[in-house]
Amino acid sequence: MHYAIHELDQYRSRTMNLFRRLACRCHLLHCQKCRAQLRQLEQDDLFLAELRQSEQRMDVPENPSEYRKLCGIFEEERHKRESSI
Amino acid sequence: MAYTTKKSLLEAIRNGDEVSWYEFYETYRPLIVVRGRDYKLNSAEIDELIQSVMLRFFNRSRSFVYDRSQGRFRDYLGVMIYHCALNIIRSRRKNEIGCGDGELEMPAEDDSRWHREWEQHILTQALKQLQLQIEETTFQAFELYAVKGEAPEKVARFLKTSVNMVYVAKSRATSRLRKIVKQLQDEE
Numbered sequence A: 001m002h003y004a005i006h007e008l009d010q011y012r013s014r015t016m017n018l019f020r021r022l023a024c025r026c027h028l029l030h031c032q033k034c035r036a037q038l039r040q041l042e043q044d045d046l047f048l049a050e051l052r053q054s055e056q057r058m059d060v061p062e063n064p065s066e067y068r069k070l071c072g073i074f075e076e077e078r079h080k081r082e083s084s085i
Numbered sequence B: 001m002a003y004t005t006k007k008s009l010l011e012a013i014r015n016g017d018e019v020s021w022y023e024f025y026e027t028y029r030p031l032i033v034v035r036g037r038d039y040k041l042n043s044a045e046i047d048e049l050i051q052s053v054m055l056r057f058f059n060r061s062r063s064f065v066y067d068r069s070q071g072r073f074r075d076y077l078g079v080m081i082y083h084c085a086l087n088i089i090r091s092r093r094k095n096e097i098g099c100g101d102g103e104l105e106m107p108a109e110d111d112s113r114w115h116r117e118w119e120q121h122i123l124t125q126a127l128k129q130l131q132l133q134i135e136e137t138t139f140q141a142f143e144l145y146a147v148k149g150e151a152p153e154k155v156a157r158f159l160k161t162s163v164n165m166v167y168v169a170k171s172r173a174t175s176r177l178r179k180i181v182k183q184l185q186d187e188e
């Protein structure tokens, strides 16, 4: 019987109670499959840390006046084109 | 056309599809702003940078078709932003007493910084695509727990689901997100 993903995640995040945690550690000592799953979760956490950093970096405030200005430029050109047809 | 589950904007650009100015603005504006900050532009100059990049791409027309002979879009966009920023800095320097018209001095690691920012941009785009591809509750659980760092118990209560489901959502969504990132990288 192997550990489910959520159980391994709980083990990693230390939200598992002490008794279950010890049992899980014993299981991990001899189970290659669960160890591989645990490594995958570690990789996931690195990936998600990068995602969080990216979200923060690319979170730039909107600028309605800049947007309106661009709308104006592109609309003006559309009118010019339509009137020239 | 909205680039949703079927096609990303990047894929459309690479395929030479017609791209609308609004779609382009929505997608690349944060990246241009970040780049402007790298070049130490002030906020008015960053507005100017966005406008001049947009105008260079679209030449005042509402859509554009990318010429693939220009090479990889990432490199093309990076060079385009650099030139627009350079023009802004040059015109600022002209107005400053005692400043010559020099090249924009960039640190040696600028290229690697741009590639890192591009990858960060890809990740944020992938997250947007993920939202369109998975069930709403799964996405919310993933976003609250894995991205925003809320406690899984709190997320489970908020979404009226089990804590296990929150962990499973994180694992499934992460795996799907990796695939989307890979797809976006391959589309370049």
Ligand SMILES: [Zn+2]
Residues within 6 Å of the ligand: A001, A002, A003, A027, A031, A032, A033, A034, A035
């Ligand atoms: Zn096992």
